[in-house]
Amino acid sequence: MQNIIDRFISYVIIDTESDANSPTTPSTKKQLDLANLLVKELNTIGLTEVTIDENGYVMGTLPSNVDHEVPTIGFVSHYDTSPDFTGKNVKPQIIENYDGGDIVLNKEQNIILSPSYFKDLLLYKGQTLITTNGLTLLGADDKAGLTEIVTAMEYLVQHPEIKHGKIRVGFTPDEEIGRGADIFDVEKFGAKWAYTMDGSQIGELEYENFNAAGAKIKFKGKSVHPGYAKGKMINSMLIANDFINQLPKNEIPQETVDYEGFYHVVGLSGSIEESVVELIIRDHDANLFQERKNKVLEIAEEINKKFAQQFGEDICIAEVKDQYYNMREKVEPMMFIVDLAEEAMKQLGIIPLIKPIRGGTDGSRLSYMGLPCPNIFAGGHNFHGKYEYVPVESMQKAVDVIVKIAELTAKTDFPEK
The missing domain is CATH 3.40.630.10 (Zn peptidases)
Structure with a gap:
């Protein structure tokens, strides 16, 4: 040897x-x-x-x-x-x-x-x-x-x-x-x-092997003086945190095994004005894989509806791209x-x-x-x-x-x- x-x-x-x-x-x-x-x-x-x-x-x-x-x-x-x-x-x-x-x-x-x-x-x-x-x-x-x-x-x-x-x-x-x-x-x-x-x-x-996709979600915010922020400030970092919290809690790498799929946050950066969350999506089953990708887009859509009147345009932009199958x-x-x-x-x-x-x-x-x-x-x-x-x-x-x-x-x- x-x-x-x-x-x-x-x-x-x-x-x-x-x-x-x-x-x-x-x-x-x-x-x-x-x-x-x-x-x-x-x-x-x-x-x-x-x-x-x-x-x-x-x-x-x-x-x-x-x-x-x-x-x-x-x-x-x-x-x-x-x-x-x-x-x-x-x-x-x-x-x-x-x-x-x-x-x-x-x-x-x-x-x-x-x-x-x-x-x-x-x-x-x-x-x-x-x-x-x-x-x-x-x-x-x-x-x-x-x-x-x-x-x-x-x-x-x-x-x-x-x-x-x-x-x-x-x-x-x-x-x-x-x-x-x-x-x-x-x-x-x-x-x-x-x-x-x-x-x-x-x-x-x-x-x-897993079906795999990557997602990049950008969050927009509005920065104003914190002493006069009531009803005006939108902190993009808090919205990003809310997005992460809406993902299924137990469907993460450290809680899954065998054929179980997951969402995995691999990047998080931000300021009041803009934050970015990066995650990977994995599932062996093609239908469940599609459902996971749809889930990301649905959460983004709900966030946009919530802030539509206050912000005037989409505040959450989600891009999901397939990686391999x-x-x-x-x-x-x-x-x-x-x-x-x-x-x-x-x-x-x-x-x-x-x-x-x-x-x-x-x-x-x-x-x-x-x-x-x-x-x-x-x-x-x-x-x-x-x-x-x-x-x-x-x-x-x-x-x-x-x-x-x-x-x-x-x-x-x-x-x-």
């Missing part, structure tokens, strides 16, 4: 944090440092048709080594890291033979990774963990996926006795800011279907691709954990772009923060799953699609 450790660390020490405020692709030039390294590695391990375009999308091919026709499949990961927490100067720590106790990430600042809070740690007692030093994120999301795909391709090159069809690999920028698939060239990629290696716990296999609609007609991944896990002694994603992946966008794309575990936990960690054994198992899927694809008769 040392090659997995070395490759993973070589990726995470490169700062690839994306930036939602940037209009370019990739959103930060530093992402190209890792993209160009990936191009070099793919060429070194023996892949063909290795390319990187002007936007940083990396693709490569492992040619088929069988005589019969096999569907071309793909594996996809993203190389940017989340702007939610710094990815600069990542200094990973390796914990061998984890004993099940507290892990001191940073002694000076008393930052502890403890199984008393992060209970999943106990699943990996006796294994090798890679953690942060408590000051940055780790970047297992999704540099673990990168590591697994490159390592699996290298293994298949070195073991030609394992028969497989043509395999395409793709690495994308800016997934963490929701733009990873924006200009992914599905036709150039040329796969019948693919798998994103971007899940968490070992065994995860996902083909359902539940990939289930596109994957279900080809459920054999999920079955294939499930069978690969079972043959490797991995218990498949088939569950909905409470979020989205490049795969959800790609599925609607004509590339059905379920999501497979990459092994990491506690993404986007200083408590992030990944068991090396989980990454090795993900490598094994990729290899097994390639092998099974070459042995399976698929329905005509």
